[in-house]
Amino acid sequence: MIELHSRATPNGRKISIALEESGLPYRVHAVDFARQEQKSPEFLRLNPNGRIPVIVDTDPKGGDSEGPVAVFESGAILLYIAEKSGRLFADDPLARIEALKWLFFASSQVTHIAMQVHWLVRLAEQGKPAPHLEDYRTELRRLYGVLDGVLEARTWLAGVVYSIADIAAWTWVERHPMHGLTLDRFPALEGWFRRVEARPATRKGYDIPPRAKP
Numbered sequence: 001m002i003e004l005h006s007r008a009t010p011n012g013r014k015i016s017i018a019l020e021e022s023g024l025p026y027r028v029h030a031v032d033f034a035r036q037e038q039k040s041p042e043f044l045r046l047n048p049n050g051r052i053p054v055i056v057d058t059d060p061k062g063g064d065s066e067g068p069v070a071v072f073e074s075g076a077i078l079l080y081i082a083e084k085s086g087r088l089f090a091d092d093p094l095a096r097i098e099a100l101k102w103l104f105f106a107s108s109q110v111t112h113i114a115m116q117v118h119w120l121v122r123l124a125e126q127g128k129p130a131p132h133l134e135d136y137r138t139e140l141r142r143l144y145g146v147l148d149g150v151l152e153a154r155t156w157l158a159g160v161v162y163s164i165a166d167i168a169a170w171t172w173v174e175r176h177p178m179h180g181l182t183l184d185r186f187p188a189l190e191g192w193f194r195r196v197e198a199r200p201a202t203r204k205g206y207d208i209p210p211r212a213k214p
């Protein structure tokens with residue numbers, strides 16, 4: 001069984017969406033940021049970086065480990081889910097490299113620049129200084145252009161197979177309205193965005209764990 005410790009944020013959603021796609025059984029543990037549960041000693045034993053998402057596989061197969069395995073960093077968790085389920089990743093070695101290229105691009109470039117924009121927009125909303133917000137927005141728009149370029153000739157980021165690379169990029173592109181951006185100038189990206197959005201697993205995984213009603 002996979003135990004998912006998460007929250008419905010862009011990085012957390014990557015994992016709930018991938019788990020829904022994978023068909024693997026899992027149980028959800030909502031992490032309460034208001035109570036700083038992600039910084040508790042118990043959580044830090046799972047992820048010393050004190051951030052969600054984290055999974056604990058109580059029944060890992062392969063490797064030398066006999067006990068549960070904890071995995072943190074959304075990109076590593078996505079790979080773990082793809083390997084364990086045999087889904088969301090191509091079989092052919094070259095196609096796997098193609099998926100890895102875009103998984104790393106999404107997990108590093110897109111995720112980190114989008115996170116900068118996210119936090120700066122939040123600061124601006126609170127009336128606080130948000131230095132270099134426009135610079136980060138410009139860079140995020142440039143990254144949208146890179147995604148748009150590759151998607152002009154393909155259905156999914158890695159080619160014909162829907163993969164963990166698509167999920168890793170989608171949850172951050174999904175925040176474009178909050179980030180003050182549109183997809184209007186990126187028709188291929190917009191088409192891909194709608195295709196991922198329409199998948200039943202995306203719809204279901206998006207609200208896992210459900211946000212507490214205010």
Ligand SMILES: N[C@@H](CCC(=O)N[C@@H](CS)C(=O)NCC(=O)O)C(=O)O
Pocket residue numbers: 009010011012033038050051052053072073074075111
């Ligand atoms: N590089 C990490 C980033 C994880 C991350 O930043 N998670 C955020 C939520 S989206 C978090 O836990 N924030 C709470 C905190 O920083 O205390 C990953 O991809 O898993």
